[in-house]
Amino acid sequence: MTLGVPLAPPSAGATQPIAALAAPPAIRVRHLWHRFGRFDVLRDVSFDVHAGEIFGFIGPNGAGKTTTIRVMATLLEPMAGRVEVDGLDVTIDPESVRKIIGYMPDHAGVYERVTVREYLEFFADAYRVPTAGTTYAVVDAVMELTDLTKLRDKLVITMSKGMKQRLQLARTLLHDPKVLILDEPASDLDPRARIEIRDLLVELRAMGKTIFLSSHILTELADVCTSVAILERGRLVVAGPIHDIARRLELAAAQPAVPVQAPYAGPPHAAGQALAQGNPFAPPTHAAPTPHVIEIPKRRAKLKVMAPLEAVAATLQVLPNVATVGPGPGGTIIVTYMGDDQSLAGVVRALVMNGIAVVGVEPERNELERIFLEVTKGEVQ
Ligand SMILES: Nc1ncnc2c1ncn2[C@@H]1O[C@H](COP(=O)(O)OP(=O)(O)OP(=O)(O)O)[C@@H](O)[C@H]1O
Numbered sequence: 001m002t003l004g005v006p007l008a009p010p011s012a013g014a015t016q017p018i019a020a021l022a023a024p025p026a027i028r029v030r031h032l033w034h035r036f037g038r039f040d041v042l043r044d045v046s047f048d049v050h051a052g053e054i055f056g057f058i059g060p061n062g063a064g065k066t067t068t069i070r071v072m073a074t075l076l077e078p079m080a081g082r083v084e085v086d087g088l089d090v091t092i093d094p095e096s097v098r099k100i101i102g103y104m105p106d107h108a109g110v111y112e113r114v115t116v117r118e119y120l121e122f123f124a125d126a127y128r129v130p131t132a133g134t135t136y137a138v139v140d141a142v143m144e145l146t147d148l149t150k151l152r153d154k155l156v157i158t159m160s161k162g163m164k165q166r167l168q169l170a171r172t173l174l175h176d177p178k179v180l181i182l183d184e185p186a187s188d189l190d191p192r193a194r195i196e197i198r199d200l201l202v203e204l205r206a207m208g209k210t211i212f213l214s215s216h217i218l219t220e221l222a223d224v225c226t227s228v229a230i231l232e233r234g235r236l237v238v239a240g241p242i243h244d245i246a247r248r249l250e251l252a253a254a255q256p257a258v259p260v261q262a263p264y265a266g267p268p269h270a271a272g273q274a275l276a277q278g279n280p281f282a283p284p285t286h287a288a289p290t291p292h293v294i295e296i297p298k299r300r301a302k303l304k305v306m307a308p309l310e311a312v313a314a315t316l317q318v319l320p321n322v323a324t325v326g327p328g329p330g331g332t333i334i335v336t337y338m339g340d341d342q343s344l345a346g347v348v349r350a351l352v353m354n355g356i357a358v359v360g361v362e363p364e365r366n367e368l369e370r371i372f373l374e375v376t377k378g379e380v381q
């Protein structure tokens, strides 16, 4: 389905022309500083959001997420630094940026004494979305996409919070924006409404949109985000693809003396140097190539087997990629191993071949929660 305007390609593929490969990131944030009164709310924040990502912006209350988002949405001028959306500077060319973003503020109200359809038609007119005659094909398409068609004649005031949130998201889609910027889109929603919003985000990503969303609820993002940035007290603690960060964490833990650097392409910056001290995720402060560290990360899996721990340990200790075997919760066994799913499959194979029945295998999930706890200090401002 298209919403009237051609959708952006999902991502730059191998067959795309070189110009497309060299396209700017969907959002580029560089050395962003902001201050309210005498209080530095954002301190040298830099990260990239690549086209086609669902990018989670995570941080505790007061970390500066909304402030960053308001700059991206052209509603707040930063004190210093630069933000670009699809290569357009938000301070220099806010009009053009507004055309390509769909912004959903946190806790924004909806007009309540209108129906769903009237609400969306009003905003379609406000956004000057092209309509064919008097029919609002775009409104129909957006209602279909957001599952609001059945509710089209419902008064907004009678809708649940989850449905209102969905309506807000629908509103941001009317002008078919390339980049969605959503401030806490799932806050205050029950689990079902949250899952529905999440599914919708996945669908929008498949349509080629880039989605940037903030949250302080980790589990709401873990399954859906491709990359994250974690903000604490106005400072960026870490940014990048979740698996990369998890791997870097594991490497840093395994070899604390070896500098492990984030894949950051930004210029050197004095403030970044202070941040970089002791922080393996901070942007590099000089142009030296990233040290090449070859180290196999450790992973954990929870096994449920029909044998005592000692028998499992005796079987697995001969495997070179198994590091530890120990007791887990509820009679389970925790195995720490090096490598990927192949290694875990090897663990299961070894057990079965030694006559140990394996009832369940649960690789450690939710890397995001682990990352968050490891890289943040629990500081709020
Ligand atoms: N207009 C303002 N004037 C003064 N201080 C402000 C203003 N807006 C935000 N702040 C302060 O800036 C800090 C960052 O606020 P911000 O809303 O960006 O945080 P947040 O990460 O979005 O938090 P939350 O998770 O609660 O939404 C907070 O300490 C807040 O009190």
Ligand SMILES: [Mg+2]
Pocket (backbone or CB within 6 Å): 065, 066, 067, 106, 183
């Ligand atoms: Mg906020």
